[in-house]
Amino acid sequence: MIEVTLLGTGSPIPDARRAGPSTLVRAGDQTFLVDCGRGVLMRTAALGVGANAISALLLTHLHSDHIADLGDVLISRWVSNFAPNQPPLPIIGPPGTAEVVENTLKAFGPDIGYRIAHHADLTAPPPVEVEEVTDGVVWGRDGVAITVAPTDHRPVAPTIGFRIEHNGASVVLAGDTVPCPTLDALAAGAGALVHTVIRKDLVDAMPMQRIRDICDYHSTVEQAADTAARAGVGILILTHYVPPIAPGQEDDWRALAATVFDRQIEIGEDLHRVEVHPGVCARQG
Ligand SMILES: [Zn+2]
Numbered sequence: 001m002i003e004v005t006l007l008g009t010g011s012p013i014p015d016a017r018r019a020g021p022s023t024l025v026r027a028g029d030q031t032f033l034v035d036c037g038r039g040v041l042m043r044t045a046a047l048g049v050g051a052n053a054i055s056a057l058l059l060t061h062l063h064s065d066h067i068a069d070l071g072d073v074l075i076s077r078w079v080s081n082f083a084p085n086q087p088p089l090p091i092i093g094p095p096g097t098a099e100v101v102e103n104t105l106k107a108f109g110p111d112i113g114y115r116i117a118h119h120a121d122l123t124a125p126p127p128v129e130v131e132e133v134t135d136g137v138v139w140g141r142d143g144v145a146i147t148v149a150p151t152d153h154r155p156v157a158p159t160i161g162f163r164i165e166h167n168g169a170s171v172v173l174a175g176d177t178v179p180c181p182t183l184d185a186l187a188a189g190a191g192a193l194v195h196t197v198i199r200k201d202l203v204d205a206m207p208m209q210r211i212r213d214i215c216d217y218h219s220t221v222e223q224a225a226d227t228a229a230r231a232g233v234g235i236l237i238l239t240h241y242v243p244p245i246a247p248g249q250e251d252d253w254r255a256l257a258a259t260v261f262d263r264q265i266e267i268g269e270d271l272h273r274v275e276v277h278p279g280v281c282a283r284q285g
């Protein structure tokens, strides 16, 4: 079984009830943080998961809403790990990730310096191990395999999606993308597809052109559902709701997806949890 928890279902638009884009995937005894938007560690704390428990950080792309709390993840993991030889945090993302991580650590340089000077057992900056990828198998440990494929969020490029597999269960995380053949192939036959979405009908009605611009590089609810249908996935999990879903409107969003995808559709608040079983799909929380 793979467990998917929507940590943050928000978007770049600050929302009092929704943290920024981030999803937790637990497979076997491994825990993967996929993107690290605004407030991510507040949400993992609600699950009793500290930064220190993360097996790897997977980044779909380098848009600010998806990496807003990267510094918090790096520093919090570093200061809450008491092992004498702290293992590096594996970070897997598209080309450009190493520079962003390096510059984030630079931005926190004063903090890192204060803590090394203050604590005798902290002698080196936060250890990280960055791998930049666009395609192929990127992880294989203790029965968990992770594959990457390019997505299409142009002009933001390169961007990637992840497929996590464990004991016959599989979950694909699309990130921000328009429908594309590489995502279709990555998602083919997966147990679940976690897809970011916008409501074009609502966004198009907004008076600011800069907001309307986002329609051209995101999938609508119907497009995400169509990708799920083409790929034959068992569960469609929608997240990154633009605009934020107003209380009581979840069924409207679900109905739009259901016009195209007739299997299980999950829409929820932050911390909504979905179990993905091999072959059988069940919902919780
Ligand atoms: Zn984006």
Ligand SMILES: [Zn+2]
Pocket (backbone or CB within 6 Å): 011, 012, 021, 063, 065, 066, 176, 196, 240
């Ligand atoms: Zn985004």
